Amino acid sequence: xxxxxxxxxARYFGALPAAGxxxxxxxxxxxxxxxxxxxxxxxxLVSIDTLVAGVHFPPSLSxxxxxxxxxxxxxxxLAAMGARPLWxxxxxxxxxxxxxxxADFAEGLGELASRAGIALVxxxxxxxxxxxxxxxxxxxxPGAALRRDGAxxxxxxxxxxxxxxxxxxxxxxxxGAEAEDPACAAFLWPEPRIxxxxxxxxxxxxxxxxxxxxxxxxxxxxxxxxxGIEIDAALLPLEAGLASLPRDEALExxxxxxxxxxxxxxxxxxxxxxxxxxxxxxxxxxRRIGRVHAGEGIRCPGFSPAHAGFQHFGxxxxx
Amino acid sequence: xxxxxxxxxARYFGALPAAGxxxxxxxxxxxxxxxxxxxxxxxxLVSIDTLVAGVHFPPSLSxxxxxxxxxxxxxxxLAAMGARPLWxxxxxxxxxxxxxxxADFAEGLGELASRAGIALVxxxxxxxxxxxxxxxxxxxxPGAALRRDGAxxxxxxxxxxxxxxxxxxxxxxxxGAEAEDPACAAFLWPEPRIxxxxxxxxxxxxxxxxxxxxxxxxxxxxxxxxxGIEIDAALLPLEAGLASLPRDEALExxxxxxxxxxxxxxxxxxxxxxxxxxxxxxxxxxRRIGRVHAGEGIRCPGFSPAHAGFQHFGxxxxx
Numbered sequence: 001x002x003x004x005x006x007x008x009x010a011r012y013f014g015a016l017p018a019a020g021x022x023x024x025x026x027x028x029x030x031x032x033x034x035x036x037x038x039x040x041x042x043x044x045l046v047s048i049d050t051l052v053a054g055v056h057f058p059p060s061l062s063x064x065x066x067x068x069x070x071x072x073x074x075x076x077x078l079a080a081m082g083a084r085p086l087w088x089x090x091x092x093x094x095x096x097x098x099x100x101x102x103a104d105f106a107e108g109l110g111e112l113a114s115r116a117g118i119a120l121v122x123x124x125x126x127x128x129x130x131x132x133x134x135x136x137x138x139x140x141x142p143g144a145a146l147r148r149d150g151a152x153x154x155x156x157x158x159x160x161x162x163x164x165x166x167x168x169x170x171x172x173x174x175x176g177a178e179a180e181d182p183a184c185a186a187f188l189w190p191e192p193r194i195x196x197x198x199x200x201x202x203x204x205x206x207x208x209x210x211x212x213x214x215x216x217x218x219x220x221x222x223x224x225x226x227x228g229i230e231i232d233a234a235l236l237p238l239e240a241g242l243a244s245l246p247r248d249e250a251l252e253x254x255x256x257x258x259x260x261x262x263x264x265x266x267x268x269x270x271x272x273x274x275x276x277x278x279x280x281x282x283x284x285x286x287r288r289i290g291r292v293h294a295g296e297g298i299r300c301p302g303f304s305p306a307h308a309g310f311q312h313f314g315x316x317x318x319x
Numbered sequence: 320x321x322x323x324x325x326x327x328x329a330r331y332f333g334a335l336p337a338a339g340x341x342x343x344x345x346x347x348x349x350x351x352x353x354x355x356x357x358x359x360x361x362x363x364l365v366s367i368d369t370l371v372a373g374v375h376f377p378p379s380l381s382x383x384x385x386x387x388x389x390x391x392x393x394x395x396x397l398a399a400m401g402a403r404p405l406w407x408x409x410x411x412x413x414x415x416x417x418x419x420x421x422a423d424f425a426e427g428l429g430e431l432a433s434r435a436g437i438a439l440v441x442x443x444x445x446x447x448x449x450x451x452x453x454x455x456x457x458x459x460x461p462g463a464a465l466r467r468d469g470a471x472x473x474x475x476x477x478x479x480x481x482x483x484x485x486x487x488x489x490x491x492x493x494x495g496a497e498a499e500d501p502a503c504a505a506f507l508w509p510e511p512r513i514x515x516x517x518x519x520x521x522x523x524x525x526x527x528x529x530x531x532x533x534x535x536x537x538x539x540x541x542x543x544x545x546x547g548i549e550i551d552a553a554l555l556p557l558e559a560g561l562a563s564l565p566r567d568e569a570l571e572x573x574x575x576x577x578x579x580x581x582x583x584x585x586x587x588x589x590x591x592x593x594x595x596x597x598x599x600x601x602x603x604x605x606r607r608i609g610r611v612h613a614g615e616g617i618r619c620p621g622f623s624p625a626h627a628g629f630q631h632f633g634x635x636x637x638x
Contacts, residue, residue, distance in 0.1 A: 026362060026461075027466060030543065031466050031468075031543070032366060032400050032467070032526075032527060033366035033400045033402065033457070033464075034364065034366070035363075035364055035400075035464055036362065036363040037363070037461070038363055043345060043354050044354075044355040044356070044363065045353065045354055045355070046355060046441060047352035047408075047441060048408040048409075048410045048452070049410070050412055050443050050445045050452065052445050052447035052448075077352050078351075080352075081350070081351050081354075083352065089366075089367040091367050091368070091410075091452045093450060121365070122366060122367060123367065124368045124369050126369045126450075127371070127374055128372075128373075128448065129448040131412060131445075131447060131448075133367070133410045133443075133452040135365075135367060135408060135454045137365070140354070142345075142356070145346075145352075147346065147350050148349075148350050148351070224349070
């Protein structure tokens with residue numbers, strides 16, 4: 001790729017809020033490595049995720065939505081740990097350096113970065129089939145981060161937002177619906193629950209973000225915690241667009257849909273009032289949907305998935 | 320990608336030395352994010368690089384060499400900063416999960432990781448056209464890291480190893496030479512100069528690793544330091560395989576070849592004896608090849624590149 005195209009890219013990403021003075025950035029973009037200072041006495045949390053065109057999002061997705069999504073899915077991992085976002089790096093592979101595409105991508109990325117208070121500190125631009133890899137860095141007090149392995153029998157299972165709505169939105173988009181539809185918007189503009197993740201510190205016993213589907217992700221908590229989890233289908237938030245669907249179809253989307261980037265977490269019953277109050281302050285729907293028990297596995301009595309290998313964009317597995 | 324394939328991948332990367340107890344790893348692979356503890360009082364250094372098949376390496380490259388290369392080019396960035404390697408994350412995109420390919424890739428990656436003392440702490444595996452993104456994390460004392468912007472008029476310019484040999488090796492490989500040829504080996508198995516980077520702390524005034532070609536990379540030091548640099552062609556190490564080529568061709572490879580991952584650095588003349596002694600202890604060829612002067616730009620009198628836009632694998636530009 002001729003240097004001029006890289007200079008073009010540098011221009012767009014150099015303009016991100018990131019480039020300015022940010023917490024702990026000793027040296028940002030432009031050297032062999034960034035030099036960063038983790039806040040004194042805090043732990044560093046890192047997560048890396050790749051989005052591949054046609055695998056993790058429809059090839060028709062707008063560059064602005066791709067930019068937003070690439071950062072949102074990574075911020076969602078920090079949210080699920082209760083970490084405070086600090087910095088991110090961006091490795092982007094592009095078939096060509098199209099100024100219009102880059103401007104729109106940088107706008108979607110930059111808008112969320114600015115809102116989340118996370119600074120771009122380094123990156124790599126290469127030519128090839130479109131994919132975007134972002135690594136996010138956050139901070140948390142030692143021992144405070146929310147992990148998947150802390151659920152205990154007797155804890156309650158909670159979920160934020162409207163899981164399934166994003167999967168419905170993707171389906172609607174693929175059949176030509178308008179992007180303004182609330183379900184479509186849920187797919188297009190996932191909102192990482194950073195503030196609520198921070199509010200859950202000291203309240204939740206375990207947490208995960210819902211990327212692969214509520215049932216699968218709650219199952220990861222069960223597995224890592226060495227417990228069983230039972231979801232009560234009657235408590236699931238089958239509202240908004242999901243309410244108009246046949247109940248089986250709504251359940252399928254809610255439990256298996258993926259791409260929600262909501263938080264699923266466990267907490268002792270004694271924390272329930274504080275959790276509801278925190279969600280209320282943030283205007284975030286949040287509901288108890290099940291219980292942790294001694295045993296193993298994840299079940300939702302009365303629900304049998306029509307498609308065991310439910311396909312969706314966003315299927316990602318940590319190595 | 321069916322879960323079973325991901326489980327296969329997890330098996331190979333789970334076996335990397337990384338999975339064991341490593342410095343500062345509070346929580347490794349398997350949650351939404353890794354939890355890491357930067358050594359007390361030290362700065363964190365991070366660098367991310369993507370290798371795309373057919374762009375950064377020939378598609379015919381062995382998976383073992385790809386695994387080595389993906390980590391080596393990133394470790395080389397830490398070496399150029401004088402940072403001590405701590406942790407890395409791996410985001411790999413694969414067209415299919417071929418057990419043999421994965422085992423060989425993991426072997427090449429793991430062998431270097433083990434030697435460099437760097438632990439795998441997280442990752443992401445996705446399906447798509449082959450590419451590998453690695454982010455490395457290292458540590459250095461505050462203010463100690465080697466940057467590109469510290470060169471001063473009167474400093475001398477140095478380079479390690481045999482720049483140009485890797486580019487010659489790539490050319491030979493593409494015309495069917497044996498991988499055992501020293502030039503081919505220089506391309507296939509780049510060796511990040513970590514120990515020497517650490518030895519340069521307190522001696523070098525600026526440093527960079529040679530990935531895009533010696534002339535271009537020394538030019539980055541000149542630009543970031545606000546100085547000029549002049550390379551003396553008579554001092555260049557046109558040895559090993561380069562000695563058998565016509566002088567113009569050898570110069571072209573040495574100054575423009577890229578993919579060397581040697582260190583190019585500047586230092587005051589007073590540091591010369593200590594630098595030579597440190598290189599001697601490591602058995603690493605290291606030579607003074609030019610000078611920093613007030614002014615700007617990079618020149619090598621008597622050398623005029625035959626191809627201004629010299630093409631090579633490894634062309635990478637930081638965003």
